[in-house]
Amino acid sequence: MILDFGVIDFEKCLSIQKELVRRRRLGEIDDSLILAEHRNVFTIGRTGKIENLLVEPADLKKHRASLIFTDRGGDITFHGPGQVVLYPIIDLRNRNRDLHGYLRDLEDLVINLLSDYGVSANRMVGATGVWFGSKKIGFIGVSASGWVTYHGASININTDLSFFSMCQPCGLKDVEVTSLKRILGKEIAMDMVKNRIVSCFEEVFTSWHSRKFVKSDIGGIFAAQVSAALA
Amino acid sequence: MYDVILPSLAEGVDKAHVTYWFRSEGDDVKEGEDLVELVTDKATFKLPSPASGTLKEILAAEGTEVKVGQVLAKVQ
Numbered sequence: 001m002i003l004d005f006g007v008i009d010f011e012k013c014l015s016i017q018k019e020l021v022r023r024r025r026l027g028e029i030d031d032s033l034i035l036a037e038h039r040n041v042f043t044i045g046r047t048g049k050i051e052n053l054l055v056e057p058a059d060l061k062k063h064r065a066s067l068i069f070t071d072r073g074g075d076i077t078f079h080g081p082g083q084v085v086l087y088p089i090i091d092l093r094n095r096n097r098d099l100h101g102y103l104r105d106l107e108d109l110v111i112n113l114l115s116d117y118g119v120s121a122n123r124m125v126g127a128t129g130v131w132f133g134s135k136k137i138g139f140i141g142v143s144a145s146g147w148v149t150y151h152g153a154s155i156n157i158n159t160d161l162s163f164f165s166m167c168q169p170c171g172l173k174d175v176e177v178t179s180l181k182r183i184l185g186k187e188i189a190m191d192m193v194k195n196r197i198v199s200c201f202e203e204v205f206t207s208w209h210s211r212k213f214v215k216s217d218i219g220g221i222f223a224a225q226v227s228a229a230l231a
Numbered sequence: 232m233y234d235v236i237l238p239s240l241a242e243g244v245d246k247a248h249v250t251y252w253f254r255s256e257g258d259d260v261k262e263g264e265d266l267v268e269l270v271t272d273k274a275t276f277k278l279p280s281p282a283s284g285t286l287k288e289i290l291a292a293e294g295t296e297v298k299v300g301q302v303l304a305k306v307q
Contacts, residue, residue, distance in 0.1 A: 025263075046250045046268070046275050071251075073273035099274040100241035128273045145265055145277040 001029065002198055005036045007081060010043065010068055017150040020089045024148045031094075033201055034087040034152075035194050038079040040065035042167055045141045048075035052168040065163065072151035074128075074141030075171035082158030082179075084193055090205065092147040103128050103140055105204050106153045110138035112200045113155065113193070119183055129170065130155075135178040136169060155197075157181060157188050233282040235304040237297050240271050245299045247271045252293060254286050260306060267291075267303055282306050 005013060013036050023029045042053055042065060050057075052075055057067050065080075079085060086109075092102060107123045110130040114121040114137070121132050130138025140153045156179035164177040180188050240247055251268040254260055265277035266286070280286075287305045291297045 045273070046270055047248075071268070071275060073270050073275045096242070097239070098242045099271060099276060100244060103273060141273050143275045143277070146263065146279045 001032045003032065003034045004194060005034060007037045007039065010038045010041050010070075010079065013038070013087070014070065014150075017087050017089065018145075021145050021148045021150050024089050024091055025146050029089075031091060031205070032089040033198070034089070035197065036085045036087065037081050037083060037190075038085060040078075040080040040163060042067045042076055042078050042163075043072075044069050044076045045072045045074035047073065048171060052076040052171050053166065054168065055166045063163070063166070065166075070151075072141035072143045074139075075169075076167045077139045077141065077154065077169055078159075078163045078167060079154055080159055080163055082160065082181075082190075083154050083156050084190065084197065085152065085154040086197060086201070087152040088149055088201070088205070090149045092144060092149060095205075097147055099142070099144060102142065102144075102149065106140050106142070107138070109197070109200045109204045110140075110153060110155055112203060113196055114138075114180065116196050116200070117180060117184065117188075119180065127170075127172070132178055132183060135176045137178050137180070137183075139169065155180070155193075157190060157193050232287070233284070233306045234302045235266060235278065235281060235306060237269065237278070237299050237301050237303055239299045240269065240274075240276050244271055246296055247276070247299075249291050249293050249295050249297055249303070250275060252289060253277075256286055256289055258286050260284065260286050266306075269297070278303070280306055 111121050121130050138155050143151045158181045159179050247269040250270045253265050260280040262283045263279045266280040267278050269276045284306045287307045289304045291303045
């Protein structure tokens with residue numbers, strides 16, 4: 001199932017992911033994909049350091065941003081409107097139980113998406129993520145509970161890049177960040193991006209077929225939980 | 232007594248770091264619940280408890296490097 005939440009609070013979205021993980025582990029649902037945008041938020045993963053946030057946490061409010069420590073892999077990153085975040089809920093027991101292979105799959109997905117826009121992006125050995133030359137455009141940090149994945153990847157489409165100067169993304173010094181809008185010099189239609197992500201997702205995770213593109217109308221067996229989480 | 236063993240988390244990778252224990256020694260645990268979190272590259276992995284019972288002994292503290300096949304804890 002594909003769920004497009006539009007703009008949703010980071011923690012609300014995380015609690016929905018955890019519910020889906022629980023149900024996926026029980027075999028109640030198939031592999032799924034959540035698409036979302038978040039309000040301005042810096043998140044720090046398990047191996048991250050607060051020093052990589054370059055502004056005082058107390059000053060974040062005046063930038064209309066917040067800070068959350070979370071349980072994915074990786075260091076600090078930023079999410080905000082105009083950035084698409086994808087959260088695959090996938091049972092890796094059907095995919096060789098290979099977490100690094102999964103990171104490469106997510107990189108492929110982002111690289112394929114950008115190539116649809118004529119942009120040639122690449123991966124960098126030892127620096128998980130997706131790069132346009134030496135600039136970072138795709139960010140990856142995942143978790144798996146009993147081999148079912150959550151968290152995922154974010155891609156700068158029309159993101160306000162000024163927020164990235166307030167942190168050292170992924171804990172890397174002097175890393176420049178870019179967006180599809182900056183590369184192409186024009187605003188990109190988010191709906192089109194999301195549709196293409198779904199196609200790329202199906203391509204990369206070939207055993208997977210979307211049964212239903214659920215947009216705003218959230219149906220199925222976990223409707224109540226999702227509605228409750230969104231309330 | 233059940234051993235909590237680190238499985239292979241990725242092809243060609245034989246180690247990971249312990250980042251978080253969800254339970255302490257002496258706690259009751261249920262089969263399948265997240266017991267310990269490990270990290271490899273940009274992925275965290277929550278290893279479920281192999282059995283229901285009591286977490287008797289933690290053998291790998293948070294922050295330590297562990298190898299595939301290593302016993303991380305014992306559940307009775």
